[in-house]
Amino acid sequence: MDQLDLTIRIAGENGEGVLTVGDVLAEALARSGLHIYTFKNLPAEIKGGASMTQVRVQDTPVRSPGDALDILMVWNQENYDIHVGEVKPTGVVIYDPDECDADESLALSQIGVPLQKITKTVIKTMKSKNVLAFGILTACLGIPFDSAKQMVAESRWGRRKEFLESNINALKQAYVYVDENGIDLGLRVAVERKNGHAQLIMTGNDALCMGALAAGCRYYAGYPITPASDVMETLAKAMPRVGGVLMQTEDEIAAITASIGASFTGAKVMTATAGPGLSLMVEALGLATMEEIPLVVVDVQRGGPSTGMPTKTEQSDLNLAIHGAHGEAPRIVIAATNTEDCFYTAVKAFNLAEKYQTPVILLSDQHLSQRAQVMSRPDLSQVEIVERKQPDHNGSVSPEEFDRYEMTDDYVSPMPLPGRHGQHYVATGLEHDEHAHIDYSPEAHIRMTEKRHQKIESAVNEPGFVQRYGAEDAQLGLIGWGSSEGPILEALDRTLAKGYKVAALIFKMLHPLPEKEARAFIESIPVVSVVELNASGQFANYLQGRLAVSLQRFNIITGLPFKAGDIEEYIEGVLQYG
Amino acid sequence: MAEVRTPDTARTTAPDRPGKAGQPGQAGSAKPAAKRTLKDYRSEVKPTWCPGCGDFGVLAALQRALAERNLDPRDVVIVSGIGCSGRLPEFVNAYGLHVVHGRALPAAQGVKAANPELTVIAVGGDGDGFAIGGGHVPHAVRRNQDITYIVMDNQVYGLTKGQPSPSTPTGMQALRRSVSMPKMAPYEGVLEGQLNILAMIIVYGCSFVARTFSSQASEMAKIIGQGLDHPGFAFVHAMSPCPTFYNTYDPWKESFMPLPDEWDTGDRIKAIDMAMEEVGDGVFHSGVFFQDVYRTYTDKLQDVYAKAYGDEQATIDALMDQYA
Structure with a gap:
């Protein structure tokens, strides 16, 4: 049987509720024993502008956001025009015929569902439009009504009894519409309600917070900044429950200096920020190095420079993280690769900070921090904790x-x-x-x-900060760091399956640089390319400087994460045409 | 003031503070019985200040106040930023945290938040506290942690040799013996207005505001001591002349006078008026301008803990249940 692999995108006006549909769908599928990987692309503004959310679902762990779309649901013309080009030839577009005109010249299966009209005339509660949209999607996926009903009841739509009835009614109307109009995509996604709590559905930021608390973090100071604010918000709730202190400071300079003060007394401390905040923290990072004070600084990277693209992703703070200081202020810089890894890397960040009495910068990024994935619940008895x-x-x-x-x-x-x-x-x-x-x-x-x-x-x-994958006798080697691991490894598997000789080396520690592993990899493979989400090839430049080697680069700067397909094409291009 | 007044939550009535972020407190467990003296708070490091610096007076006053309270040096943390006065922690036999320019207050707040049992004192100058670090002052006041903040105000940047500071009087050029002020204001004197530090901090809502003069040693020790005893954020404006770059000893000796008899320390508006008026009158008043007791950040955290976990803290496993 073919492996389940569907990429579903829902797009509409920002603030209209499309994101909720994606969240509930992702959670419901994850609770049903499937693996999910979400991807949101939205403007930095609170209301208005095109926004989309995407769920890739598989029956094994998902490693990248997905390439072309199997199902696209759009709520208006603008979003139809933006996204229709990304649908697979075998994919399906679900659009609202009253809100947009489908391009009939496209060789795609396109289904009109009057979401707005059904909501207005049949359901009569505009709030339920997203439940209707959810129901259309679950019906199209072949999920039985009873299972979908349970999903709604267990979701945020079922939390308040007074709305549950109208929400279930909206769901029902979706199934009635699909049934009456004979819509059948031929999909029968098997959902099986899992009991027990072995699997967790988390974002990278959630996992990072839990890892920090598991490591013993009991003081956090921070200043709101996209996309790191979730860390502070999650901890605002969790930290007091374990007797810790969370302080929202007046700026990032206060956040890091207060953290240094707290660590001076022996507390395990953390602050999280994004590029602009890290820029402000640079002076105090040097202070922590000089005074040898343990400290974890999380940098959730976003598109820069300056205010840049707050809601987009990039791996462009590496230079700042490694070198940002006056004088010479060495610190440890590590990067997390996926949601589950955010948990364990956060634990390691604290252990390293305490063991070496140093600031540790943990690099995450917008996509890694805000997407949801399924992970196994960590066995806390197996988590090693290091004390100062x-x-x-x-x-x-x-x-x-x-x-x-x-x-x-x-x-x-x-x-x-x-x-x-x-x-x-x-x-x-x-x-x-x-x-x-x-x-x-x-x-x-x-x-x-x-x-x-x-x-x-x-x-x-x-141990555990650099890992090699793929062919021993590779003709092409890819080097990646942090969150590009997933798409690189997926592309590696696809091209290995096609017979290409490729290998990958993934770094989770960036400073100090695991030179031995880097050199062995680079010297044993004819062509080595560094794959990263920035323009100048920051890691490539750093490796070249440290190792005096020459490296190829593959960079994209769309503000969006790598697709496995991007890297797959790149590998094939290099190995076919050199 | 919108703040709820709860005068009976003084430090002495807040017993055990569970859930502090620091290590379990052993503070006070090893105190010798003998009463400490000023000498017990002298470190092995000799002060680096110029002869005649007002900061010597502040240092001695602080050491005396610590001795009078017989505080164990291991339970005292003095936090400073950069400047001549920022070197003070070096000279006190206690824990010290000497951070970057302008950030003594955030660092002190981190120390106090992580271990509320410590006696935390932040010290610094007028430039450190009200130029580069000025943005932190209102927020330290808002948090009202039990921290004493001593600002040694000499109305000049001493360590960088004589540039005007936020508290330098407008129009000031070179006074007697000032060699560098003309470098920065060679034509018309200082163009910027003089910051009224005292009025500003009272308006921020500070729960303890006092002024004192480094040449009045016992008065200064008394006022710093009152600041240490005050359960909340205490601001001590310690006028401390710089004989090298802006020698104000003579004028200040004449312009310093105590607050009027029967001064009501509970009247914030009167305190602001006094701080505003004395500038025009060319005088400095010494004494406690304003004092009131509000619940501290630590007190309020106890309410948070009561709601967040009640009797027993959550396990990390329990926290993760919400993601299952």
């Missing part, structure tokens, strides 16, 4: 004898905590000696610079 090195000689060593920045074998020194340890000291952003006293001597600067750098460099040996 602290003095064990409580009270016996006086502050005068104690060296906060003692030179140890691993360059990490025990950190006393206010209220707990008697070895009080002054953490300062000025250059200092082992004793934390200000010292501008060449010797002190050389020693402390080495301490700060060696400590970070040694983190390159942490």
Whole structure:
């Protein structure tokens, strides 16, 4: 039997409710034992403008947003015109004939469903238009009415009893319409209500928050910014339930400095932002490096520069994350690849921050942070948590004898905590000696610079941050980082299946750079290309600079995520035509 | 003031504070019985200030206030930004957090939020606090955490050698011994208006506002002590002359006077009037301009916890149930 793989897009005017239809459909399918991957593309404004939501559904984990569309539902002419070109030749367009004219010259199956008219004249509650649209879609997918009814009852549409009846009525009208008009796409998506809580439906930001809390994060400071605000909102609810503190600060500078203050007392801390906020945090990042204070900074990348494209995705903050500082301020930079990985990478970010007493920048991006995916519920008993090195000689060593920045074998020194340890000291952003006293001597600067750098460099040996896939004897190697992993691996599987010799190397740690793995990969494959969502090839440039090698690049800057098909075409192009 | 007044939530009446973000408190567990003196708060580092700097007076006053309260140095965190006065934590035998320019307040708020049992003091100058860091002041006031903020105001940038600050009087060129002010205002003097720091912070809604002069040592120690005792955000305007770049010792000695007898510290409007009028009168009043007790951020967090989890904190597994 063929694998289930459907990509469904719903598009309409922003604020009209199309996003809700997509969310409920995705959740309902995910609760029915299927794997989903959502993709939203919307304007930065609250109301108005074209917006769309897409659900790709498979019976195995989904790795990318999907290429051409199997089903497109549009609510008006503007969205018909924007999206109809992306429908597969075998795909179906469902449109509202009163709101738009279908282009009859297209060789597509196009079905008119008067969503607006049915809502107005039959259902008589305009609010239920999205339930009607949902019902048309579930009916077209071949989902039985009773299952769809349960989906509605369990969704946000069923939350309030007084609306449930009219919503179920709207659903019923959808099935009546599909039935009376003999609409049958030949689809019979098998849904099976799963009991138990083994699978979670989360966005990247949700998973990241849960990972942070599981790692022990109990202080968060942040400032609203798209697309990182969800992190703060999720934690606003969750953090107090575990006795932590969430503080919405007056700006990003306050957010990171307050986080540094909280970490100084021993709390595990995090702040999340997007590019403009990270720009403001740069000075304080250097402070945390200098004072050796653990700190997790999440950067949910969006289209830049400046205000750029707040609701679009890009991997363009890499240079800032690695190099953004005055002076030399090494820090650890890691990237998450998918929703599930957001959970585990958040845990690792805290562990690295605590272990190396350093700021850790965790790179996510708009698409990764806001799409929903299905993941297995983490087994928290298997999640390793690392705690900060602290003095064990409580009270016996006086502050005068104690060296906060003692030179140890691993360059990490025990950190006393206010209220707990008697070895009080002054953490300062000025250059200092082992004793934390200000010292501008060449010797002190050389020693402390080495301490700060060696400590970070040694983190390159942490396992699990770089992974090779594909053919051993590859003719083409793709290098990716962070969220491009999914589409790269899907394209890899497709082209391997066609007989191409390709391999991929995916980086989750970007600084320090896993040089050994990078060099081995690059030197063993004739052509290596770095695949990233930015214009200049930031990771490619960084690799070239560090390894003195020459690399190809594949970049797109549409503000949209990679499709597996984009990369598949690129691989075939390179291997066929060189 | 729209804030609900609940004077009886002082620090002494808020017992255990569960759920703080920091490590479980051991504060106060190892206090020796002997009463500490000013010397116990002197660090091994000798102050780097110019001879005659007003900040020496502030440092001594702070150390005295700490000694009078017999606070364990391990429970005290002094947070500062950049500037001559930002070096103060180095000279005190306690925990110190010396951060970037203008950000002492956010850092201090993070310290206090993560471990409310600590005594948190933020210190800095007029430039650090009211130029580069000015955007943080109203928000520190709004949060009303139990933090004492001492601003050492010398009306000049000292560490960068004599540029005008937000509190430099308008039109000011070079005073006696000032060598650098003409660099920045060589023709007409300072064009910008002088910020009325005290009036501003009272208008923000600060729950404790006081002024004191570094040359009046015991008065300053008393007022800093009152700030430490105040359960909420306490602002101490510590006038502290810079003998090197803007020597105001003589004029300030003449213009400093105590607030009128029977001053009502509970009248915010009168306090604002006084802060506005004294500029025209060419005087500085010392003493507590305004004080009232509001619930602190930490107090309010207890209400949040009561609603968020009641008796027992949620497990992470329970938090994840909403995604199942």
